Amino acid sequence: MDLTYSAEHQAFRREVLVFLEAHHHAAPKGGGAAQRPSAEAVAWQKLLIAHGYAARTIPGDPGQLESRFLALAELMRTETAGDGRIMDNPILRDRLLRLQAELAAMKFNGLRVLSASANGGDAGLARLIVKLQACELAHQISALAIDALGELGVLYESSPHLRAHGGWQQAYMFQLGLIIGGGTAQIQKNIIAERGLGMPREPKLATDWGRL
Known part of the structure; x- marks a missing residue:
């Protein structure tokens, strides 16, 4: 089984690491099934959508x-x-x-x-x-x-x-x-x-x- 990453996969990993390095401070802290998302969580979701790492779902x-x-x-x-x-x-x-x-x-x-x-x-x-x-x-x-x-x-x-x-x-x-x-x-x-x-x-x- 070949476990090596392709060049395209490696480039995507580097892109994600750069994104996390630049924006990790904006990630919401804590967890739990809150009834209402915090402003911090909403802002993080918007950031993920804007960069193509999350999709809007109905x-x-x-x-x-x-x-x-x-x-x-x-x-x-x-x-x-x-x-x-x-x-x-x-x-x-x-x-x-x-x-x-x-x-x-x-x-x-x-x-x-x-x-x-x-x-x-x-x-x-x-x-x-x-x-x-x-x-x-x-x-x-x-x-x-x-x-x-x-x-x-x-x-x-x-x-x-x-x-x-x-x-x-x-x-x-x-x-x-x-x-x-x-x-x-x-x-x-x-x-x-x-x-x-x-x-x-x-x-x-x-x-x-x-x-x-």
């Missing part, structure tokens, strides 16, 4: 969800139910259109958060809804796929009639776990209400020996 990853949505739309166009396409079912088509609207709203909200971060501001409520919005929308896309497939939507493992190798069923269960993991949807809604809308904290259950 929170919530709407690109991945858009790919899933397009796959769902294609599924509904090609699969049939009875004498017609699934897409011709007005109830399922209406659900698909609502998901498309929610996906667009999520993308524009992510751009708002990204713009605020790039300008050193705080997106406030827009930032707080990203996780809840992304997790629930992903789950709703998979749920519609399973509903649209009808009886085929409950198949798993090695059935000859399985669609997409069971990817929709696996995604449905995995995304349900994401809604629960890292803070359930209910906890996320509490955070949005208390920190974003300024509503009073949820009351604690009182007991004979104190409050839980």
